[in-house]
Amino acid sequence: xxILDLFKRRTSAPVARxxxxxxxxxxxxxxxxxxxxxxLREEIMAVIAKxxxxxxxxxxxxxxxxxxMSTLEIDIQIPNKSAxxxxxxx
Amino acid sequence: MGKVVVVTSGKGGVGKTTSTAALGAxxxxxxxxxxxxxxxxxxxxxxLIMGAERRVVFDLVxxxxxxxxxxxxxxxDKRLETLYLLPASQTRDKDALTEEGVAEVxxxxxxxxxxxxxxSPAGIERGAQLAMRFADEAVIVTNPEVSSVRDSDRIxxxxxxxxxxxxxxxxxxxxxxxxxYDAARASRGEMLSIDDVLExxxxxxxxxxxxxxxxxxxxxxxxxxxxxxxVNTAAKAYLEAARRxxxxxxxxxxxxxxxxxxxxxxxxxxx
Numbered sequence: 605x606x607i608l609d610l611f612k613r614r615t616s617a618p619v620a621r622x623x624x625x626x627x628x629x630x631x632x633x634x635x636x637x638x639x640x641x642x643x644l645r646e647e648i649m650a651v652i653a654k655x656x657x658x659x660x661x662x663x664x665x666x667x668x669x670x671x672x673m674s675t676l677e678i679d680i681q682i683p684n685k686s687a688x689x690x691x692x693x694x
Numbered sequence: 695m696g697k698v699v700v701v702t703s704g705k706g707g708v709g710k711t712t713s714t715a716a717l718g719a720x721x722x723x724x725x726x727x728x729x730x731x732x733x734x735x736x737x738x739x740x741x742l743i744m745g746a747e748r749r750v751v752f753d754l755v756x757x758x759x760x761x762x763x764x765x766x767x768x769x770x771d772k773r774l775e776t777l778y779l780l781p782a783s784q785t786r787d788k789d790a791l792t793e794e795g796v797a798e799v800x801x802x803x804x805x806x807x808x809x810x811x812x813x814s815p816a817g818i819e820r821g822a823q824l825a826m827r828f829a830d831e832a833v834i835v836t837n838p839e840v841s842s843v844r845d846s847d848r849i850x851x852x853x854x855x856x857x858x859x860x861x862x863x864x865x866x867x868x869x870x871x872x873x874x875y876d877a878a879r880a881s882r883g884e885m886l887s888i889d890d891v892l893e894x895x896x897x898x899x900x901x902x903x904x905x906x907x908x909x910x911x912x913x914x915x916x917x918x919x920x921x922x923x924x925v926n927t928a929a930k931a932y933l934e935a936a937r938r939x940x941x942x943x944x945x946x947x948x949x950x951x952x953x954x955x956x957x958x959x960x961x962x963x964x965x
C-alpha cells in the first residue's frame with residue numbers, strides 16, 4: 605500500500621446513491637404491476653409444455669438489471685426423448 | 695378543522711415515534727392543541743416516549759369498539775396542557791382497527807384539535823395504511839442509509855395511491871425528515887448526503903435531525919426532546935422542523951463538520 609492510498613480512500617456514499625437510483629427507477633416503474641419475470645416464466649413454460657414435458661424446476665428465468673440494458677437469462681433443461689417420451693408421460 | 699399529519703417511514707427503528715413526540719410537543723408549545731395518536735397496535739411505544747406509560751387506561755381500540763369514550767382514552771400531558779396522547783392497544787392485534795372506526799376517531803379529533811399526529815407502525819401493511827389513510831400531510835422519517843431511503847420511496851408511492859386525499863384526486867403534502875444525520879461521516883463521503891436523499895426521493899425537506907445522545911436521553915426520561923432539553927441541537931432541529939410544518943418559510947441549514955487535516959488523517963487511519 606502506497607502512502608498515496610491514505611489520501612484517496614474510496615468513499616461509499618456515491619456507490620450507495622448510484623445503486624439506489626438504479627433500483628428505485630426500476631421499482632417505481634414496476635409498482636402495482638405484476639412481476640414480469642414470473643409472467644415470462646409461466647408463458648415460456650406453457651409454450652414448451654406443448655411439445656415437451658418438462659418439470660417446473662428445470663426452467664430458470666432470471667433478470668439482471670443494468671443501467672442501460674438488462675439481460676434476461678432463460679435456462680431450460682429438457683430431458684432426452686428416450687428418457688421421458690411425451691406419449692408415455694401422457 | 696385541524697390538520698392530520700401522519701409520521702411514517704416504512705422501515706422500523708428510524709425514529710418515527712421519537713419524531714412524533716418531538717414534533718407534536720414542539721407544535722403544542724406554541725399554544726396549538728395537539729393530539730398524538732399511536733397506531734402501532736400491539737407494539738405501542740409512544741406512551742413510553744411521552745412518559746405516560748403508567749397513565750394508560752383506555753386506548754384507540756377501546757374507542758373504536760365503543761367500550762370507552764374518546765375523552766376517557768385521551769391522556770393529557772403533565773407538562774403541556776395543550777398536548778394529548780391517544781395510546782394504542784398493547785394486548786390486541788392490528789386487525790382490531792377498522793377503517794370506519796379510524797375514520798370516526800380521526801374526524802372527531804380533527805374537530806377538537808389543531809393538529810393530529812398519527813404515529814404509524816413500521817411496514818406497509820394494514821396498520822401503516824390505516825395510519826396514513828385520513829392524513830392531510832405526511833412526514834416521512836428517513837435515515838441517510840440505503841434501506842431506509844428505499845423504504846421511504848415505497849411509502850411515498852403508497853401515500854400517493856392509498857390515502858383518502860390521493861383517491862379524491864387531491865395532493866397529499868409530503869415532507870422528508872432526515873434523522874440520525876452524522877455531518878462528519880457525510881462530509882467524508884461515508885454517508886448519503888442530504889442532497890443525495892432529496893434527489894432520490896424528490897420530496898421537500900422538513901428538517902435534518904443530527905445524530906445525538908440527547909435524543910436517547912430524552913427517551914430514557916420519558917420526555918419529548920423538544921420539551922426536556924429545548925436548547926440542544928437535536929431539539930432545535932425538531933423545533934425548526936415543527937415551524938416549517940406550520941408553514942413558516944425557514945431555510946434548512948445542513949449541519950457541517952470539517953475536521954482538521956491531522957484529525958482527518960488520523961481518523962482515516964483509525965478507520
